[in-house]
Amino acid sequence: MNDLKWWQKTNVYQVYPKSFLDTTGSGMGDLNGVTEKLDYLNTLGVGAVWLTPVYPSPMVDNGYDIADFTGIDPSYGTMADMERLIAEGKRRGIRMVMDLVYNHSSDKHPWFIDSKSSRDSEHSDWYIWRDAKPDGSAPTNWRSIFGGSAWTWCEARQQYYLHTFAEAQPDLNWENPQVRQALYDAANFWLDKGVGGFRIDAIVYIKKPAEFVDGEPDSDDGMVNIHSMIANTPGILDFLHEFKEKVFQGHDIFTVAEANGIEPEDLDKWVGEKGVFDMLFEFSHMNLEFPHGELWSQATGYSPAIIPRLKQVLSASQFATAQNGWYPIFFENHDQMRCVNHYFPFTADRILAAKAVAVMLMTLRGTPFIYEGQELGLANVAWGSIENYNDISSHGQYDLALAEGKTPAEALDIVHRYSRDNARTPMQWTRGKNAGFTTGTPWLPVHEDFRQQCVETEALDEDSVLSFYRRMARLRLYGEAAGVLQQGDYTELLPEHPSIMAFKRRFGCRSVYTLINFTDRAEFYDLPELTGAKLLAETIPDSAHGSLRPWESVIYIKETGEAI
Ligand code: NOJ
Helix, strand or coil, X not given: CCCCCHHHCCEEEEECHHHCCCCCCCCCCCHHHHHHCHHHHHCCCEEEEEECCCCCCCCCCCCCCCCCCCCCCCCCCCHHHHHHHHHHHHHCCCEEXXXXXXXXXXXXXXXXXXXXXXXXXXXXXXXXXXXXCCCCCCCCCEECCCCCECEEEECCCCEEEECCCCCCCCEECCCCHXXXXXXXXXXXXXHHHCCCEEEECCHHHCCCCXXXXXXXXXXXXXCEECHHHHCCCCCHHHHHHHHHHHHHCCCXXXXXXXXXXXXXXXXXXXXXXXXXXXXXXXXXXXXCCCCCCCCHHXXXXXXXXXXXXXXXXXXXXXXXHHHCCECEECCCCCCCCCHHHHCCCCCCCHHHHHHHHHXXXXXXXXXXXXXXXXHHXXXXXXXXXXXXXXXXXXXXXXXXXXXXXXXXXXXXXXXXXXXXXXXXXXXXXXXXXXXXXXXXXXXXXXXXXXXXXXXXXXXXXXXXXXXXXXXXXXXXXXXXXXXXXXXXXXXXXXXXXXXXXXEEEEECCEEEEEEEECCCCCEECCCHHHCCCEEEEECCCCCECCEECCCCEEEEEEECCCCC
């Protein structure tokens, strides 16, 4: 396994610090909480922790609105706490990965405060300013990703500024070399602190088109999603190569960029030797319910028809990354619903569903990313009113759904399914008060199922989701299948089967087979090459070749006798 880099042969764990562990009683998680749980992360084979933003922030978008790119928000602790976390992580073989949010800053960042003060200020063109249309309205009809116009008026400058996301997240002007240098300096600051890599936020938006024009409206509000107007504008790669050269190059770190909408044929320009990043988070398997864009009100909801699509897009990503770069395998993050609700109906056995995702995660080719709570099988929440929701995009999408003619109850149902708060409820550590997350009042309610689904309960139960994740992590990283799972190639099996996902990984003289049944029926398959294969893992005792019981998953290994 010597050809692989450290981050290709480990698991990454994503921590949403605000919801991980509170050590002060504030109701919000903090850095010392992460340090306290490093030994727990070791039990999941974790070699890197992606921390969503912990920088000073007014928290309009929970830290993705940054007021200082090289500081720590006091609610999370101090720079000394961060340094201790990095050092304690290193002692255990766990490196910290920082989130670089470089498309925008907070409107409270000193750069923006100066920029908006006048057209002659020092930072005047550090953001994207435009005059109003002759009738005083916004320069274009672009809708921000969180809903509402992507432009906000500034009295002092008598101009509008652009924000791809919330009004409080003005877009930085990457055309200005001083802006780019300031951002690179901030990233290098974290490299000097010893971090192990970067997750790069919303990177596809940094380059704006030369001319700003109205788009064809995609909804009754007369606006068009800004994504379709500015994402992946030609020229973006020039910026990104400069970024690589001035920051990433030559360091023993990994980079993974959030890049919605990069086509497989363009992958070589983005990842790998000739590209910019080591990995890209692409969302084809997350957007299965969004064939018409990103409006939640237009999503299709779950149906078994998404399973053939899931198979198809995962295979396509596996093939694409076999040629170029490396794949970050993920089925959850802080912006998505919980995976047990995503790929399975409400009637599914939740424990088997969670284990099925663990099987996919740990046997596909790439680096597995576990999102906090996924290893416990946590599920979505459904709160009684939109007022209970903290997530800014839930409010925007709720209003849009009402504007599209949905009733309040229908709009709330949509929020129940897609709200980002589904993944942001506090981590469930114990059966005690607030699931052991805080002694204070949690900033977001703890899921009501915490007594069954928590580390304390699950660690004692051999059949729990957590125990299964721990076994799967060992399978992936050590033992007879590890070489195949980390280095082996990927072949899709049973491509036409509507309900079974099946694939083979192969390396040297060994093959590992994964089979997952996504339905509530027994399903049958014919795979003669499985003859002689040995069972490595099963989610229901006494599995048998040729059939899978409802929601069942199995993994087999086979010696082929000849090295291929
Ligand atoms: C993507 C992040 O994952 C999300 O949480 C955030 O709201 C937006 N980018 C804006 O930074």
